[in-house]
Each structure stands twice: as structure tokens, then as C-alpha cells.
Amino acid sequence: MGARTTIHDVARAAGVSVSTVSKAVNGRYGIADVTVQRVLDTVRELGYESSLVASSMRARRTGVIGVLLADFEPFSAEILKGVGAAVHDTAFDLLAYSGSHHGAGDGWERRSLSRLSGTLIDAAIMVTPTVVSPGTEIPVVAIDPHTGRADLPTVESDSFGGAYAATRHLIDLGHRRIGFLAGRPDLRSAALRDAGYRRALSDAGILVDPALIKVGRYELETTRESARVMLGAPTRPTAVFAANDLSAIAVIDVANDLGLRVPEDLSVIGFDDVPEASRRARPLTTIQQPMRRLGALAAEMVFTLLSGGELEETHVILPTRLVVRATTAAHAG
Numbered sequence: 001m002g003a004r005t006t007i008h009d010v011a012r013a014a015g016v017s018v019s020t021v022s023k024a025v026n027g028r029y030g031i032a033d034v035t036v037q038r039v040l041d042t043v044r045e046l047g048y049e050s051s052l053v054a055s056s057m058r059a060r061r062t063g064v065i066g067v068l069l070a071d072f073e074p075f076s077a078e079i080l081k082g083v084g085a086a087v088h089d090t091a092f093d094l095l096a097y098s099g100s101h102h103g104a105g106d107g108w109e110r111r112s113l114s115r116l117s118g119t120l121i122d123a124a125i126m127v128t129p130t131v132v133s134p135g136t137e138i139p140v141v142a143i144d145p146h147t148g149r150a151d152l153p154t155v156e157s158d159s160f161g162g163a164y165a166a167t168r169h170l171i172d173l174g175h176r177r178i179g180f181l182a183g184r185p186d187l188r189s190a191a192l193r194d195a196g197y198r199r200a201l202s203d204a205g206i207l208v209d210p211a212l213i214k215v216g217r218y219e220l221e222t223t224r225e226s227a228r229v230m231l232g233a234p235t236r237p238t239a240v241f242a243a244n245d246l247s248a249i250a251v252i253d254v255a256n257d258l259g260l261r262v263p264e265d266l267s268v269i270g271f272d273d274v275p276e277a278s279r280r281a282r283p284l285t286t287i288q289q290p291m292r293r294l295g296a297l298a299a300e301m302v303f304t305l306l307s308g309g310e311l312e313e314t315h316v317i318l319p320t321r322l323v324v325r326a327t328t329a330a331h332a333g
Helices: 008-016 018-025 033-046 047-053 074-090 108-116 159-172 188-203 220-232 243-258 274-278 291-306
Strands: 064-069 094-098 123-127 140-143 154-157 178-182 211-214 240-241 266-274 287-290 314-317 320-324
Touching: 008 018, 018 033, 018 094, 018 211, 047 291, 064 074, 064 108, 064 140, 064 291, 074 094, 074 123, 074 274, 094 108, 094 178, 094 320, 108 123, 140 291, 154 159, 159 188, 159 240, 159 266, 159 287, 159 320, 178 188, 178 220, 178 243, 211 220, 220 240, 220 243, 240 243, 243 266, 243 274
Parallel strands: 064 094, 064 123, 123 140, 140 154, 154 314, 178 211, 178 240, 240 266, 266 287
Antiparallel strands: 287 320
16 A cells, blocks of 8 residues: 555545544444444455554453442432442442532532543443533433433433322322422422422412422431421421422421421421331331432443443433322321
8 A cells, every 4th residue: 555544544434434433443432333343344454453553552441330429328329229230240340439529519520530431430320410511431321410411311210290299199188288398409300399399289279388488408407497497487387398308307307396296287208218218117208219220220321332332212211109108197177
């Protein structure tokens, strides 16, 4: 041959982009097997051997899937169990990495991915991430992203439908003054639970009373203070829907401090169905979201991407389920 074969020659002959050639010869994810084979056949035909030698220095697979968490709390712990179960019978190991010390909402995920990708992990699962575009070449799947659908594959639960079912349950029990302890305003799933609560009241012909809505932000002390204000009011609610189980448990603790009996004086329902919800002396009525399934499904999506396959669905919403236990009862009035 005359002039040395370049990557542009390979791309032109194979009918693909230069970036596709690069990914194919470097073993990156996201390229169909048939395309990889066509590129490699073209490489051999054109004598692109010198570049193939250079590509032997490509980043090796680490055999590790990273799970990036803002914090290790019950929801994240259940997600991790689901990912762990999916990874168990594979050749991959699991690395859980918390960026809680970076602070929420500042894009710590992007910095963490930059630090971990290509050296410690082959792919990442981000739990409640703040970023919509991670800016990395490794496969990334997001669970319950702040902004909802993003520029990457996502998995979440039906927060709106679950909140609607929770509020409808209280309405069906005869409650009309139903309080809502909201979660973090910056988290889309929390906003959807707020919307589901409001829609259920509206559909039942019940006016939304702003005095019955308080923000707990999923923070224990903030939730307790909001619950004290709500339950200490002269016209307190007869039932409360809290945006997650830990907030619901905090509401029950405050109710007990104020001398209110649950569920005789106050019905309480949560969201998540974390293990503690069913282990309490009076088990918590809640909306069960499939947390372990969220983790397992995210892991399965990552495996598909790592193998060069295409996802059947890139944005998956899993159903939730009402679990009636001992903290809700018919309104005595």
C-alpha cells in the first residue's frame, strides 16, 4: 500500500463513523456485535495493524460495577441489595461509593464518575442523581433521577400513582382533612407524590388546604418540626400521608408525644416499604415501591450495555402497591 491507512479510511470503508471505529477497536460498549465485526474485518482488509497494536493498550475491563449513592439510608440500602442479587452470579464485583460529603445538588456524581470510570469500574448505577448527562464513556444507568427522564437510561417507580393510591385509601376510610408531609422539593419523585396527593383530593371533590401541607425534605428533624406544627394546630388533620416511610414514622412519634393515638386519632401512611415499616410494634401502612427490583433492573440494563446490546426500553417506570397494615383506620367522626 502507499499511504498509511488511517482511522478515517476504515470508517469510510466500513460505512460507519470514526467514533464507531474507535469504540469497536477499543472494546467500548454500545456497538452492535455485527457492526464490531464489520469494523474489525475492514481493519484487517486495509492493513490497519499498527493502530491495532496501539489499541492493545486500551483500558482493560475491571470487572466492577459501581453504585453511586448520595447517602447510605434505607432506600439506597434496598437498592444495593437488588443490585447485589443481580451481580451475584456474574463475573462482576460491586463497588458502593457515597458522595454524601460533597453535598446534594452540586453534580458530585460527575466528579465521582470521572474519578472511577476506566480505572476502578466498568459501568455505573447512580441513585437519585442530580446530573442528566454524566459525561463519561462507560455505561451509566440512573435510578430515580432528580429530573426524571435524562440523557441516559433511567429506572423509577410510579410515584404519582402510588401517592394517588395512598391518598385515595385515606379518603375511602372517610378522612377529609388529610395532611401531606412532602419530601425534597428538588427531587422529581417527591414532586410527583405531591401531585398525586393533590389529584386524589381533587378527584374526590376535596379542596386542597395549604395549611395541611408541610415540607419535611426527608430529613428527620425537619420532618418532626413540620409534624409538630401540623398536628398541633387547632384544626389538625385526621390522617397524614408522608412522602416516605421514615417521615411517616417520625409523624407517628410526634403524634405519640402529643398524646394522639395511631390509628384511633390519626391515620398515617408512608411510601417505600422499607424493612422497618413492617417490623414496628404497630406496622406501617405504606405504598410499596419495588426497591430491590429497581436495583436489579438497573444492573440488568448495565449488563446489556456492557455486552454491546441495545435496551428494549431506556426509561422504565415500575408499578407501586398499597400495603394496608395497622396505622390507618376509618375516620371516627
